[in-house]
Amino acid sequence: MSNPRYDAIVIGAGIIGAAVGLELARKGFKTLNVDKQPAAGYGSTGNSCAIIRTYYSTIDGCAMAFEGYHYWRDWNEYIGSDDPAGMAKFIECGTLVMKTPHNHHLAAAMRMSNELGIPFEEWDPVRLAERMPSWDLKSFAPIRAMDDPKFGTASEDALTGAVLWPKGGYVNDPQLATQNIAHAAQQAGGEFLYNAEIVEIRATVDGRIAGITLADGSHIDAPVVVNVAGPHSARINTLAGIEGTMKIGTRALRHEVPHVPTPPDFKQERFAMVTSDSDIGAYTRPASGGQILIGSEDPPCDQRQWVDPDNFDRQLSDQARVQVMRCAQRLPTLGIPNRIGGVVDLYDVSDDWIPVYDKSDLGGFYLAIGTSGNQFKNAPVAGKLMAHLIESCENGHDHDEQPLSMHLDYLDRDIDLGFYSRNRAVNKDSSFSVLG
Ligand SMILES: Cc1cc2nc3c(=O)[nH]c(=O)nc-3n(C[C@H](O)[C@H](O)[C@H](O)COP(=O)(O)OP(=O)(O)OC[C@H]3O[C@@H](n4cnc5c(N)ncnc54)[C@H](O)[C@@H]3O)c2cc1C
Numbered sequence: 001m002s003n004p005r006y007d008a009i010v011i012g013a014g015i016i017g018a019a020v021g022l023e024l025a026r027k028g029f030k031t032l033n034v035d036k037q038p039a040a041g042y043g044s045t046g047n048s049c050a051i052i053r054t055y056y057s058t059i060d061g062c063a064m065a066f067e068g069y070h071y072w073r074d075w076n077e078y079i080g081s082d083d084p085a086g087m088a089k090f091i092e093c094g095t096l097v098m099k100t101p102h103n104h105h106l107a108a109a110m111r112m113s114n115e116l117g118i119p120f121e122e123w124d125p126v127r128l129a130e131r132m133p134s135w136d137l138k139s140f141a142p143i144r145a146m147d148d149p150k151f152g153t154a155s156e157d158a159l160t161g162a163v164l165w166p167k168g169g170y171v172n173d174p175q176l177a178t179q180n181i182a183h184a185a186q187q188a189g190g191e192f193l194y195n196a197e198i199v200e201i202r203a204t205v206d207g208r209i210a211g212i213t214l215a216d217g218s219h220i221d222a223p224v225v226v227n228v229a230g231p232h233s234a235r236i237n238t239l240a241g242i243e244g245t246m247k248i249g250t251r252a253l254r255h256e257v258p259h260v261p262t263p264p265d266f267k268q269e270r271f272a273m274v275t276s277d278s279d280i281g282a283y284t285r286p287a288s289g290g291q292i293l294i295g296s297e298d299p300p301c302d303q304r305q306w307v308d309p310d311n312f313d314r315q316l317s318d319q320a321r322v323q324v325m326r327c328a329q330r331l332p333t334l335g336i337p338n339r340i341g342g343v344v345d346l347y348d349v350s351d352d353w354i355p356v357y358d359k360s361d362l363g364g365f366y367l368a369i370g371t372s373g374n375q376f377k378n379a380p381v382a383g384k385l386m387a388h389l390i391e392s393c394e395n396g397h398d399h400d401e402q403p404l405s406m407h408l409d410y411l412d413r414d415i416d417l418g419f420y421s422r423n424r425a426v427n428k429d430s431s432f433s434v435l436g
Contacts, residue, residue: 006032006191008224008390009212011198011236013037014045015174015376016368017228018181019383025190027387032220033182033190034212036197041178044230045376047345049257049285049293050171051274052377053095054118055109055163057431060419061354062112063411064378069167070410071380075177078380079184088177093286095168095274096123099161100141102278106163113165116411121164128162134265140329143281143299146322152329159279170274170285174376181379201225201240201365209240209364224390226366231309231346233369237360245361246422250370253349254305254312255434258320258342259291263333276435280326283434292334293342294323298433307346314344347373352430357385357420359393359400366390367422373434381408389417 010021013035021033037043054066071078072090079087099105113120129137138154145151171177182192200213202221211221229236231252237243272286281299284292296302302319305312320340328334350356350370355378358367368386375382388406393399403418418424430436 006030006220006222008032008226009034009220009222010226010228011212012043012228012230013040013178013182013192013194014043014228014230015041015048015178015181015379016371016382018178018185019379020226020228020368020386021190021192022181022185022188023383023387024390025185025188027391029224031185031190032222033185033192034196034198034214034220035192035194038194039179040182040192041175044345044348045178046175047257047343048174048376049295050174050177050376051095051168051283051285052090052170053168053274053276054165055095055097055106055113056436057108058354058427058429059112059115060415061436062109062116062118063408063413063415064381066116066118066167067408067411068378068381072171072377075180079180081184081187083180083183085179085183086176088174088180089172090169091172092167092169093273094164094166095276096162096164097276098159098279099163100139100159100279102141105160110163116413118165119167121166123162123164125158125161128159132271134263134271134333135330136332139279140326141279143301143326145301146318146325148301152325154329164273168274171376172288198236198239201236203241203362207363209362224364224366224394226368226386226390228368230371231348233348233367235309237367240360240362240365242360242362242365246356248351248356248370248422248424248426250348250350250356251306252309252312252346253373254307254344255296255347255373256316256320256323256342256344258294258316258324258340259287260294260324260337260340261335262286262290262292263331263335265333266331277330280329282323282326284327292327294327295434296323297435309346312346316340316342316344347371347434349373352427353432353434353436354427354430355382355420356422357382357389357417358422359389360422364394372436374436385417
């Protein structure tokens, strides 16, 4: 066997892969991130809405997200040195979430925020009307498909209020943020190989990882390989021969994000916030050039599109139009362009929409997968988590027998990493949606 030049190979250079490479390199591992794309952040990360919010359905989800918020706030400190390509910016505009019966009027989210010290403000309908004068505050639930004769019809009810989490917002350029992390990893000695597709994952006869083989036939060996392949995570697990060995599976879900101009009466500087509205099944995010990005919260009436990650339609469809029309229910002056712009990309969805950050049954092969459309914000914390897990397991710790914990420095709180186990029971507290 050849002598490995690397201590660890990270498959993927998206935001999570780059962060795993960075934290391993900072611990002294000789790392190589390998990506078939030409640069960092060119996979699904590049089309992320990059929303930074702190409300999830579980306390562990909220804790990780609030810890993650601090890294975006202190971005330059985390990266450590100025990237000549420029630095990504965190726009802290706040995140406003409608209270609905669907989310139990946010009772659990507020309780968990109180427990973690995450500030929030409750807005009653009067305050909501004052702060968002161009909104129609009627309730439109249940969310309907466009061919439903009652599509767009308001009910007798009105929204009961909203909650503003001021410590939140979005990152202006997710690709640049990833390149910033890759730059920091290189400063720490990490290497990146682009335009290189992994076609084989090799193991030793005694069941440990040996290395990877690229499409050009070259072999790269390392005692540690980490699957951070985003929507290709299940493919990579198949290459590693571990499919069927874990209780939680992952698969690629197609997702459309239309971008539309904000209406003239909706002044970005005054009203621009991230919103999440389960009454119309949409989330929105302001963007440069006076645009609004509209994502779907995947209501049951919209068919989920599970796809082959190497063969899916990148054109927007009627799904984008229905998302814009639902948003126009809340914001009636929103124009609905004939030709709608936007992006189509894939979530790597786990069975319970909570990621898998874990080891695997193949010694030396690790998993940071199933990010389910909601882990961009957590990338810096996920990088630390994985580096801690890999270092501990390589030093002989049995994480399956005795799940590790990790200290969240900003929150001064420990989290149990067993929460992210590949062999957990499906988490019934999850929203089973992009909200995690
Ligand atoms: C439309 C959209 C909106 C989103 N909005 C948000 C949001 O607002 N907030 C939030 O927190 N999260 C959001 N997410 C989720 C978030 O963006 C992802 O969780 C995150 O970007 C995943 O990063 P990653 O590094 O795991 O994957 P990726 O960025 O997909 O990186 C995986 C990399 O692996 C490479 N790769 C795969 N197979 C191979 C192979 N065989 N050989 C070599 N390289 C390979 C790919 O080329 C790719 O670059 C969104 C996602 C999407 C798609």
